[in-house]
Amino acid sequence: MSFWKTLGESQLVRKFVYAIVGVFTYPGLMFFNKLKISGTENIEKLSRKNVLFVSNHQTYFADVITFLHIFCAVKWRRRNRLGVPYYLLNPFTHVYYVAAEETMKGSWISRFFTLAGALTVKRTWKKDGGETRRGLDPSDTRKIERALGENWVITFPQGTTKPFSPGRKGTAYIIKHCKPVVIPVVIQGFWRAFNKKGLKFKKKGVQLSVTFKPPLFIDYDAPAEKILEQIMDAIEQSKKYMMQGAHHWKLEEA
Numbered sequence: 202m203s204f205w206k207t208l209g210e211s212q213l214v215r216k217f218v219y220a221i222v223g224v225f226t227y228p229g230l231m232f233f234n235k236l237k238i239s240g241t242e243n244i245e246k247l248s249r250k251n252v253l254f255v256s257n258h259q260t261y262f263a264d265v266i267t268f269l270h271i272f273c274a275v276k277w278r279r280r281n282r283l284g285v286p287y288y289l290l291n292p293f294t295h296v297y298y299v300a301a302e303e304t305m306k307g308s309w310i311s312r313f314f315t316l317a318g319a320l321t322v323k324r325t326w327k328k329d330g331g332e333t334r335r336g337l338d339p340s341d342t343r344k345i346e347r348a349l350g351e352n353w354v355i356t357f358p359q360g361t362t363k364p365f366s367p368g369r370k371g372t373a374y375i376i377k378h379c380k381p382v383v384i385p386v387v388i389q390g391f392w393r394a395f396n397k398k399g400l401k402f403k404k405k406g407v408q409l410s411v412t413f414k415p416p417l418f419i420d421y422d423a424p425a426e427k428i429l430e431q432i433m434d435a436i437e438q439s440k441k442y443m444m445q446g447a448h449h450w451k452l453e454e455a
Contacts, residue, residue, distance in 0.1 A: 212294055218316045219269060219292040226266050227286050233405045234394045238271055238281045240413035244384060245275060249295050250351045251379060255372065256386035257364070257436045258357035262314060263391050263399030265298045267411060268355055269317065272296055294318070297348040298355040310400065320344055320354070342375060349379050358432055362397060365443040368433045373425035376432075380421050385414040385435035 230236045244252075258264060269292070274283045276293040302321040305311050315321065322341035348354050356375075358368035376383060387410075391399070394407035417435055419428060433439040 214316055215294045215318060216292055218313065219273065219294065220289045222266060222314065222317060223270060223273070223286060223289040223292070226263075227270065227283070229263075229395075229402065230267060230270065230409065231283060233402065234390075234407045234409050236267070236283065237408065237410045238283070238412075239410070240415075241271065241275050241279075241281050243413045243415050244272075245280070247353075247382060247384075249353070251349050251381045252353045252384065253349065253376065253379075253381040254353065254355045254384045254386055255358055255432050255436055256355065257388060257438050258359055258362050259364075259388060259391040260362060260395050260397055260399030261300075261304055262311070263395045264357075264388055265300075265355060266399070267388075267391075267409070268298070268386070269293075269296065271411060272353070295351070296353040296355065297345075299345060299357065301360070307398075311398075318352075320348055342371065345375055346379055349375075349381055354381075358429070358436070359438060362392070365438055365440075368429045368438070370425050370429055372432065373428040376419060376428055377421055377425060383417045383419060383432070385417060385432070387412045387414070387437050 254268070256264065256268075270283055270286070273288040273292040274286075276291075277288040279288070297318040297320050300315075300319045300321055302323050305315050305319050305321050320341075322344070323338050345354060345356070356372055358372040359366040360369050375381075390407050390409040393404055394402065394409060396403055414435060417431065419431065421428075430439070434441065
């Protein structure tokens with residue numbers, strides 16, 4: 202294990218990273234924008250291991266950072282609010298998040314944020330500006346499964362910030378194998394407030410929202426395609442929701 206990965210496994214180091222990242226990002230969520238949280242009652246009594254959060258994706262970092270704020274606040278018995286962030290004095294650190302390896306190597310800030318629990322995976326390769334989609338590498342799958350054994354894991358089944366992109370079967374295969382509690386999460390507003398990397402403001406005064414839905418009832422013996430379909434519907438990124446979106450009706454009228 203590399204020195205950097207060893208640091209990332211240290212709870213003390215992770216708490217330090219949470220505190221630094223939390224202090225600098227809290228104003229952007231609560232003062233410059235307006236964060237609305239709902240459904241934390243669905244996660245208050247969860248086991249501290251084998252819980253998988255599946256969410257739609259709008260920025261590289263702001264989404265995950267907001268989740269970490271919320272998990273820490275829930276640990277301090279806050280329901281659907283952050284309040285004063287003294288929860289950063291003793292944050293909830295039993296959580297990992299899945300991120301593309303190339304993204305986490307992009308800057309010194311992203312490298313620093315890997316210490317907050319990044320599970321880096323090689324999901325895509327790019328050539329001549331294009332992107333070729335492929336499934337999770339077996340070693341990446343094992344990495345996620347090991348993390349689920351003792352922690353919560355956040356994953357974004359679409360693997361991209363582009364809305365209504367198809368989900369990837371790797372998430373469904375992990376669910377079939379590990380049989381975790383699966384919590385769907387729906388986020389809104391982040392793409393309006395932050396740039397794609399989620400570290401700079403595009404606009405202030407935006408209504409941000411994070412909704413935690415009840416655990417999914419999943420037939421773990423069902424085909425991966427069926428489980429993936431259920432997940433995409435739960436995070437409101439299925440074709441049904443795409444057809445209901447305002448952008449669809451505008452296209453139809455045009």
